Amino acid sequence: MVVLSGARWLRSRLTDRFWRVQEVLKYARHFRGRKNRCYKLAVRSVRRAFVRSTKARREKKRILRALWITRIEAASLEHGLKYPAFISNLVKSQVELNRKVLADLAIYEPKTFKSLAALAQRRRQEGFLAALGDGKEPEGIFSRIVHHH
Amino acid sequence: VAKTSLTSAPWPEVPKLPDPVEEAKYHAAEVVQKVNGMISAGQYGRLFAVVHFASKQWKITSEDLIMMDNVLEAECGDRIRLEKVLLVGADDFTLIGRPLLGKDLVRVEATVIEKTESWPKINMRFWKRHNYQRKKIIRNPQTVLRINTIEIYPCLS
Numbered sequence: 001m002v003v004l005s006g007a008r009w010l011r012s013r014l015t016d017r018f019w020r021v022q023e024v025l026k027y028a029r030h031f032r033g034r035k036n037r038c039y040k041l042a043v044r045s046v047r048r049a050f051v052r053s054t055k056a057r058r059e060k061k062r063i064l065r066a067l068w069i070t071r072i073e074a075a076s077l078e079h080g081l082k083y084p085a086f087i088s089n090l091v092k093s094q095v096e097l098n099r100k101v102l103a104d105l106a107i108y109e110p111k112t113f114k115s116l117a118a119l120a121q122r123r124r125q126e127g128f129l130a131a132l133g134d135g136k137e138p139e140g141i142f143s144r145i146v147h148h149h
Numbered sequence: 150v151a152k153t154s155l156t157s158a159p160w161p162e163v164p165k166l167p168d169p170v171e172e173a174k175y176h177a178a179e180v181v182q183k184v185n186g187m188i189s190a191g192q193y194g195r196l197f198a199v200v201h202f203a204s205k206q207w208k209i210t211s212e213d214l215i216m217m218d219n220v221l222e223a224e225c226g227d228r229i230r231l232e233k234v235l236l237v238g239a240d241d242f243t244l245i246g247r248p249l250l251g252k253d254l255v256r257v258e259a260t261v262i263e264k265t266e267s268w269p270k271i272n273m274r275f276w277k278r279h280n281y282q283r284k285k286i287i288r289n290p291q292t293v294l295r296i297n298t299i300e301i302y303p304c305l306s
Contacts, residue, residue, distance in 0.1 A: 096248035138169045139169075148249070
């Protein structure tokens with residue numbers, strides 16, 4: 001005999017409600033108050049937490065860059081240079097170190113950072129002489145551009 | 150003659166820089182030879198290097214681990230040479246590349262240790278009062294490298 005639908009005593013019932021609820025509550029266990037226990041409150045908190053973490057991943061890059069810049073500024077002021085002078089002169093001397101590495105060097109390798117600051121200061125003064133002297137004087141050594149092939 | 154506010158220029162006085170020819174001679178004779186001597190005599194302790202790899206710059210020493218957020222086309226256990234070294238330093242001297250150091254000057258070796266995926270990161274978008282939410286789980290492939298050695302050779306000029 002052909003049966004198209006199940007008999008009336010066979011109902012489709014939800015049997016894994018416990019695990020579906022746990023899937024959400026496991027992300028809320030470290031929250032404060034009732035939102036770490038009650039599903040209705042936890043759903044809203046967990047959703048906000050996920051959305052905030054996605055946005056924070058984009059903000060983290062900006063925050064870290066600002067932190068590196070602050071640290072490099074502090075370290076270069078210890079050596080008597082301001083941050084814009086330091087960075088611009090390093091770039092003009094063809095030293096392509098990024099801010100993350102410069103901040104790490106300032107913390108863990110102070111002698112190397114001091115030599116970089118001295119390089120930037122020297123390049124700065126060569127730039128001043130080139131601007132004020134207006135030719136007929138030898139170009140600075142550190143202002144020469146290195147060509148690679 | 151009395152000094153007024155216009156006797157000297159408003160910008161700070163720039164000290165005279167040493168003569169470039171003399172400075173080049175001093176640099177070649179003293180500095181380069183001294184550093185070459187130190188390198189060939191092996192009078193350096195731990196070396197650190199700044200390496201450009203996987204579009205990021207890393208400050209590395211020997212025996213340390215690096216994790217990058219992408220796939221490397223090398224099997225686990227392969228030895229890899231990291232070119233594009235920007236800076237090498239020891240306790241007494243630093244070699245700064247403009248922008249890179251020569252390949253015959255520095256050699257950085259690394260081994261691929263493991264290739265895994267990252268922990269499942271959750272991307273969620275939600276607009277309130279509009280019944281709109283999207284949830285996506287992202288797993289990025291990751292590679293872990295162990296830096297074996299950093300060597301320098303005394304070929305400065």
